[in-house]
Amino acid sequence: MNKKMTSQKKEKDKIILKKEIKNNKEGGVEKKEKKNRQTFQSVKGIYEVLPEEWTWREKFEAMVKGVAHFYDFKRIETGIIENADLFIRSVGEGTDIVKKEMFFLKSGGNHGDKWVLRPEGTASVARAYLQYGFSALPQPVKLFYLGPMFRHENPQAGRYRQLTTAGFEILGGENDAVYDAEVLQIAFRIMREAGLKDAIAEINSIGCRVCRPNLKKKLINYYSSKTKKICRDCQERLKQNPFRLLDCKNEMCQEIKKDAPVFLDGLCSACKHHFKNFLEYLDELKIPYEVNNNLVRGLDYYSRTVFEIFVPSSEQAKLAVAGGGRYDYLIETIGGRPTAGVGFGIGIERLVNIIREKALKPPVKPKNRIFFIHVGDVAKKKSLTVIEELRENGIAVRESLGKDSLQKQMKLADIEGVEWVLMFGQKEVYEESVIIKNMKTGIQETILLRKVTDELKRRMK
Ligand SMILES: [Zn+2]
Ligand SMILES: [Zn+2]
Known part of the structure; x- marks a missing residue:
């Protein structure tokens, strides 16, 4: 060939x-x-990261961590196992997450425990804020996390049952729209650094305790006379979680949805003011957004601002790559004092897939520059210490000690595309030397082992 x-x-x-x-x-x-x-x-829907993806992923995660550090968000990692009640109370009983998507654990010990694999991060961070007395720190407290979440969803393209989320939360302090804008700014900084310049935010305000009940009434009134014209899920939503009526994707519901009452028309003056400020800050920061009257985000703990971020030109255009909002009642619902909060989460798998799909900024693989070849049993044994010493001196060495054939080792060195090959045989063992071959020129020289580190470092410069 x-x-x-x-x-x-x-x-x-x-x-x-x-x-x-x-x-x-x-x-x-x-x-x-x-x-x-x-x-x-692997279990259906569990996303596993294979070696070839790690180059992308590590780079992306390092960038996200860098952004977190830059904006002064302190890292927190809460437990993967939580009490189910934490999510039942905060995310809400009527939500898909709580009703269908939590993985319950059977523990061997205490049978009274109701443990789940955490389905999302915000409630856990809020729990930690209370548990560790973070309200005593200067407010607001800015926290960042990066770890796996679990949801028993129907696995389909882009949806996984184990997913990694990077989350940013601002807890405590003033209920000021400037923080809503700050978290979006961080999300867009990440999009930009990932090369996703066409990312766009969809935003909405879902009101507060004062104005939400009115809208809920209006929605129920509007839909009650039309129950025969809406899908089954929506009939269920009407009873359990009427706001979700607004984000139904079913075709038969679209016509009816068009004339449904929307949040923005019914906001109280405080919420209106908050939303107006939020939009002004976004304009100031030049963050691209569209107001989406139907955006509700489904989880009970949200209030006022909600948002999702999309990357329109990607294959997975309809899936949000990030989402979040304000949750001013969350801490209260889990036993704390009224505490403002706003934040968002990014789905690492989806974003990394989009970045790869677009072949943006292909990560530079560290080049393998040296391959170590042994010839014969005596040399093979001694190779172990020689290679280890090189590595201890910071020199990355490739080898294939399991292969004894010189030819096979040479072939591998060729595939790796290294610049130098170190050859070590019986003669070299006795002379305490090694042959260094320049793969480009083919020139070979013998160097004493005790000088090889310095020699290689000099050449690699
Ligand atoms: Zn309100
Ligand atoms: Zn529907």
Whole structure:
């Protein structure tokens, strides 16, 4: 096979491998296994990060952490296991998350425990704020977290049952729209740094305790006479969570939704003022947004500002990559004093997928520059300490000690595209030296082992 064909074949293999990975990642294909040769798949909908994705992911996560540091958000990692009641009280009994999507744990010990894998991060952070007495700190407290969340959703493209969220929360202090704008500013900073310049926010205000009940009444009145014309889910929503009527995606409900009462018409003067300030700050910061009258965000703890961020040009355009809002009653509902709060979460998997899909800023792989080749058993054994010493001196060395054939090792060095190969055989063991070969020029030299670190460092400059 000539060189061109080999490289074409390599490309092809890569593509096939990618496709296989993609297919398998659609979430644990449940196959009927043969009885005597059972194989296992990951649990359906659990997103697993494979090695080739980590380069992207680490870079993205490092950027998010950098932004958090820059805006002075202190990191917090709460437990992955929480009491179910925390979410029942804060997220709300009538929500999909609480009704259908929580993973309950069976613990071996105390049978009275009702534990769940956390479905989202905000309630946990609010719980920690109370538990650790953060209200005694200068307010507001700005917190950042990055970790897995679990929801028993129907797995489909872009939705996972285990997902990683980076969250930013501002708790305590004044109930000021400037903080609403600040969290959006942070979200857009992340979008920009990720190269997603066309990201846009959809925003809305869902009012407060004073004005929400009025709107709820209006909505119920409006929909009550039309129950036959709305989908089943909406009939359920009308009873349990009327605001969710506004974000129904079912086609049969769209016509009716058009004339439904909207939040913005019924806001009290304080909420109106808050929303007006929020829009002014967004304009000042030049953050791109659209007001979406139907945005409700579904969770009970939200009040006033809610928002979601979309990347329109991506394949997953209809899925929000980030979402959040204000939650001024959250701390109260879980036993604290009235405390203002606003924040948002970013779905790491979705965003990293979009970045890869767009092939934005492909991460630079650290180049492998040195490959270590051993020849013979004596050299193989001694190689262990030689390589370790190089690594301790900060020199990254590739090797394939499991392969004894010189040819196979050379081939690997070739594939890695290294600049230098170190060759170590029986003769070198006795002379305490190593042969260094420049792969570009083919020139070989022998260097004493005790000088090899300095020599390599000099050459790598
Ligand atoms: Zn209000
Ligand atoms: Zn509907």
